[in-house]
Structure formats: C-alpha cells, structure tokens
Amino acid sequence: LHNKKWEKLTEELEKNQNDLAATLQQKLYEGLKRTLQLPFMENLNTEKPLLNLDSPKQMLEALQQLGIPLKSTSHEELSQLSRQFPVIQALIDYRKVTKVLQSFASALPKYIHPITNRIHPDYWQIGTATGRFSCRNPNLQQIPRDQVFRECFIPSEGNLLIIGDYSQIELRVAAEISHDQRMIDAFQQNQDIHCLTASLLIGKDINKVTKEERQAAKAVNFGLLYAMGARGLQLYAQNSYGVEMTNQQAVDFRQRFFEVYQGIASWQKELGTSRLKEIRTLNGRLRIWEDRPKITELFNTPIQGTAADIMKQAMAMSFPYLNRNNVHLIGTVHDEILLESPQEKAQEISDFLKETMIKAGKKFIQQVPIEVDIAIATNWSEK
DNA sequence: CAGAAGCGCCAC
C-alpha cells in the first residue's frame, strides 16, 4: 500500500464527508422545521447532533416525517426518488463517501504489518458454497474499483505487478454448459457480449460503449442468466443507467435476450423443472442442498463453481514455475490472479501466466475459446 | 457489557 497516497486520499474523503454531512443535515433540519415546527429546532446549533446520519432507522423516520413515501432507505428505493427530493440525493452522496471512508480508507492501515509493511489477509480456499475463494481481515476482494483506491496498491521495490483476468468468464462457462450456439458463435468471433448488451439497453453504437456502461451491463447479463425477472431488470436499468423502462419494455427486452440465446433458455427450463437437490461443476465438484434449492441458486452454482474450478486449476498449474522464479502469488479476486514479479522477468512471467490461465480454462471448456486480459503494471489500477 | 441481528453496500 502506498502510504502517502492513501493518507492523502483519506484526508480528501474526510473533507468531502464533512461537507456532505453538513449539506444533508441542513436539508433534513430545514425540512423538519417546516413540516413539524418542533421545539427541538432551537437546539440546532448545540454540539450534540439530533439525528445520527449513519442510522438507517433514524434516517427512515426523518424522511417519512418529511412526507417522503419510503419503506426502507436502501439505495434501490432512494434512487427512485432522488430527482424529486434533493435531500435524498444528499443522503445517497453522504452514504457513498461514508462507506468507502469507514470500510476502506480508515480501516485498511490498521492491517499493515509492522515488519513487512504489507497487508496479509486470510484467503479461504473453500470460502463459498460454490467453491470460490473468500478473503477477510481485510477483504481485498472488495476494494473499490475506482482508480483513486486501486492505484495505492503497488509492488515492492524492483518488482512489478502482473494481473491476469479471465474475459467474460461466466458467460463462456454458460455457453459451454448450455451448448447455446449463438453464444458459442459470438465467442468464436471474439465478440464482447457485455458491450453488446450495454449498447442494446441504452440504444448506442456498440463501439461507443464506455467502460462504466460495459461494467453495468454485466449485472444484466448475469442477472438474466441467473433468472432475473422483468421487474428486477426494470429497476436495475433505472438505477444504474438511468434508463426508464416500462414493465412491458423490460418484459420485451428479456424476451429478446432469450430469443437470441435459446440454448440458455432451454438450459434454464431443463434445470428449472428438474427438482434436483444437488448439482456438479464441470470439474465434478458437488453442491448439495438439504431441501429443494431456489432455481436461482441451481442456475448459478454449476457456472460460478466451474469458473472457480478453472481459477484454482490455473493457480495449481502455475505455482511450481512461479516458485522457482521467485515470483509471488499475492492475491486472487475470483477470476483474477495477481503476481508480484522481479522487474526483469515480468514480460516472461506474464506470458507464462496468460498461457497457463488459458490452458486451465481449456481443461474444462472446449466449445468456447478462453481469453485472458493480462497487464504488467506499477499499480493495481492499470489492469 | 458482549454478541447477534438487521441494514446497507463494496467487490466479483
């Protein structure tokens, strides 16, 4: 971790948070004064705040008193009303900064080891029901994507980071498992389905889709793959793209998706009516449920699980070579491997990692080509 | 007072 950069980032976020807290408080109290004319308003300028901005319960009560119809203060509900009520936008903004400040900016330095000057989290090999790794103390698999955070993660002197990430991995696994011909063809033609979905959703040339729009499309592709409904699609399009969809439009979009990917549709139908209480990944690993699983779990498990199999296969296959070359495997983020390599070997090692990850993929996936995005970097934001 | 539960949100 780049200490100085991190400290500076933390300071900026703190300043930011103070401003946003002031804005939010002002909007809340102003509103409450108007609607309630409560005597406690006289105490406004005392040290003790009347409302805890971090308390969902108090925020909900306060917003309801302002006449805003809410059942909870989750982002999903808030974003619906953010344009109508400035105070809601203020709460969303305050929450965002508070979250990254509390969970990351302030929390992470506590984990820097006094001797190694590094962060040493615990990785759990069987951390999830599907076979993924999990990570904790701290969880380095949930560092914000934003460059200002990622650029603080740097290799030690004389080394470089090598970052390998599978391309569209669970879609490729899904194409293999379902035998969906259209999706297989798409991957054989090296197409990017995340970009395609983004362009269809926002009505924009596929070549003009931004990184953020592509990122947002992932949840649509994986959502539909794992049985997201029209309602869920509609909400998601609104909240992440600002795309207003009627229920009918969402139904139509969903229908078109499955008309294109008929193999996915029939795979879902087959599994959905199967009454299975257990299911395997392509590596043969088994997940068992006590009672009938939800179909969403049943759909997800073989695919997420196979992606995890591939990941672990790649790690196992590369480790001996890495070890011989004094290259350290310093992290993994589900379909991503992070290495720290002596500078002069970095090119050679990155070629090796990429080929090994692809080879591991091919062990389980034969109908669909496997692609890996690889980067040699001086920090984690450069992938 | 400690620990569990609930909420909300970060990542893949």
Next chain:
DNA sequence: AAACGTGGCGCTTCTG
C-alpha cells in the same frame, strides 16, 4: 408465484 448469485464489513439497534 416469482426469484440474478457468491461473499465480508462497519455501523446501529436489539437481546440477554
């Protein structure tokens, strides 16, 4: 009947 999934973490509030 309808349903995206897999996690970890910080805070507040509840429970005992």
